[in-house]
Amino acid sequence: MKKRWIIILAAVAAAGVIGGCSNPQKSGVSALEKGDYEEALADFEEMTQSGDAAEGYRGLGMTYYEMEDYENALESFRQAAENGAKQTIQMYNLMGICAMQTEDYKSALDYIQSGLALMSISDGADKADEDLVQEMKYNEIICYEKQADWENAKEKVTEYLEAYPDDETVQKEAEFLETR
Known part of the structure; x- marks a missing residue:
């Protein structure tokens, strides 16, 4: 960070x-x-x-x-x-983290997804680094979980693990979500 x-x-x-x-x-x-x-x-x-x-x-x-x-x-x-x-990917990430810290997971999810959407239209000046993207995708999963939206959380975990298969924390999240 x-x-x-x-x-x-x-x-x-x-x-x-x-x-x-x-x-x-x-x-x-x-x-x-x-x-x-x-x-x-x-x-x-x-x-x-x-x-x-x-x-x-x-x-x-x-x-x-x-x-x-x-x-x-x-x-x-x-x-x-x-x-x-x-509006930058980095600013949306910070907004998402702030909303998560105040336990407003619906708004956090909106900010995170808005930031991730910018990736496809972003020029080189504010492109997100891969660590930032990974962090945002992880937080997206957490937001779905905190809202008890298990189906979307499972879908995002699957997508996440396809991109980052060695992330043991999210592997455990996937195991947790299998019980939901």
Whole structure:
């Protein structure tokens, strides 16, 4: 997850450079990298008020996510999308994880599936790495299980194991689902 986190931070910083954002974004990303969440929140909040709301909310979402404040992270990511942030596989994954952490498995499933759907239309700039795809497909199974949708969970486990046959955790999930 750390590798992906660095990639996401780099994407936010690059978006700011490309978009001509000023110091709050650079300062916010730097503060976030250092773990200075209060400074990061202040910088990203300033961005939401000063014209780059989409990236400001995305930064707030990542900061809250890192703070394990999943409700505020999810709301910030939603605000980022509403304010025109580029919708990426990575953002949908984070939204799905946040929804799972708040036990809203229906919404989590929607976010995960929306992110996975982007894979077919994604260009090279934000293509998901295979570890991210695997994580999202695993979380998709968990969301179905948490909603007691055993048939869809079984179908997704079968698809998952065709792609990742050596995953012992999901092999155990498959055994569990056979009892349902």
